[in-house]
Amino acid sequence: MSKTCVITGASRGIGRAIAVSLSSREDITNFILISRTEEGLQETANQMKQGKQIECHAIDLTDYKEVENLISSVGNRYGSIDLLLNVAGFANPKSLLETSIDDWETTYKINVHSIFYITKEAVKFMKKTGGKILNVASTAGMTARPGWLAYASSKAAIISMSETLSEELSEYGILVYCISPGRCATELRKILAPDEDPTTIMQPEHVGEVVDHLLSDNGICLDGQNIIVRKQVQQKNTVSDKVLSEQTS
Numbered sequence: 001m002s003k004t005c006v007i008t009g010a011s012r013g014i015g016r017a018i019a020v021s022l023s024s025r026e027d028i029t030n031f032i033l034i035s036r037t038e039e040g041l042q043e044t045a046n047q048m049k050q051g052k053q054i055e056c057h058a059i060d061l062t063d064y065k066e067v068e069n070l071i072s073s074v075g076n077r078y079g080s081i082d083l084l085l086n087v088a089g090f091a092n093p094k095s096l097l098e099t100s101i102d103d104w105e106t107t108y109k110i111n112v113h114s115i116f117y118i119t120k121e122a123v124k125f126m127k128k129t130g131g132k133i134l135n136v137a138s139t140a141g142m143t144a145r146p147g148w149l150a151y152a153s154s155k156a157a158i159i160s161m162s163e164t165l166s167e168e169l170s171e172y173g174i175l176v177y178c179i180s181p182g183r184c185a186t187e188l189r190k191i192l193a194p195d196e197d198p199t200t201i202m203q204p205e206h207v208g209e210v211v212d213h214l215l216s217d218n219g220i221c222l223d224g225q226n227i228i229v230r231k232q233v234q235q236k237n238t239v240s241d242k243v244l245s246e247q248t249s
């Protein structure tokens with residue numbers, strides 16, 4: 001079966017890694033890559049497995065008219081939208097007193113409103129055939145993140161939206177998945193933690209592999225819940241390390 005897959009935030013980071021990973025799948029033949037940067041989208045397309053139909057669309061997801069036109073054109077041309085992956089996100093970490101109403105609105109427009117809107121437009125097509133939606137939230141939406149007020153609360157909204165939509169859209173045969181990655185080496189993470197060594201944390205490719213599994217036929221019983229995707233911090237000099245070193249020395 002030839003499936004059509006729409007991926008936002010595909011110009012770099014986690015969105016690119018997911019696109020590259022999914023391009024190895026036989027059942028997905030058409031990819032619609034979205035972000036504001038044409039160059040980044042083209043680079044993602046270059047890294048994907050060849051032989052697929054790949055469209056790059058440089059649009060701002062907060063331009064709702066553009067989103068509506070694009071999704072309508074994709075749905076009409078391919079006959080269906082089988083997979084919608086809402087990966088695009090934005091972070092500008094600030095405390096309550098530093099956050100202006102503009103900061104707040106910008107974060108919510110990209111992280112929440114645009115997901116509401118593109119999902120609504122895509123479901124108009126998906127409800128005819130069923131399909132899968134995957135939203136990328138964050139562990140920041142699950143526990144307190146002082147200094148990241150707008151970002152963390154916007155991600156909590158995505159977890160809640162995903163849970164509600166999972167039940168609401170089940171009548172159309174649409175499964176809704178939600179993942180909450182932990183620290184992952186991308187440009188967005190550099191904004192949140194500029195002093196961190198990116199080689200010590202989860203890589204975007206790890207998230208890509210998890211999403212590939214979730215959206216495969218093996219990803220049963222994993223929809224409708226918030227799934228944490230996190231690399232465990234490796235503790236140095238733990239008791240077991242000490243025992244091992246004593247045993248091997």
Ligand SMILES: NC(=O)c1ccc[n+]([C@@H]2O[C@H](COP(=O)([O-])OP(=O)(O)OC[C@H]3O[C@@H](n4cnc5c(N)ncnc54)[C@H](OP(=O)(O)O)[C@@H]3O)[C@@H](O)[C@H]2O)c1
Pocket residue numbers: 008009010011012013014015034035036037040059060061062087088089090110136137138139140180181182183184185186187188189
């Ligand atoms: N990295 C982490 O540690 C981490 C942890 C948990 C959750 N996440 C989430 O993972 C998702 C991907 O983030 P990332 O870490 O891969 O960050 P990233 O490398 O900065 O990628 C963000 C993506 O979103 C796109 N984007 C941002 N604003 C947009 C807009 N207005 N219109 C269209 N596209 C827009 C960017 O493309 P353009 O700039 O080209 O438009 C880019 O492709 C986000 O939702 C983020 O919150 C990340």
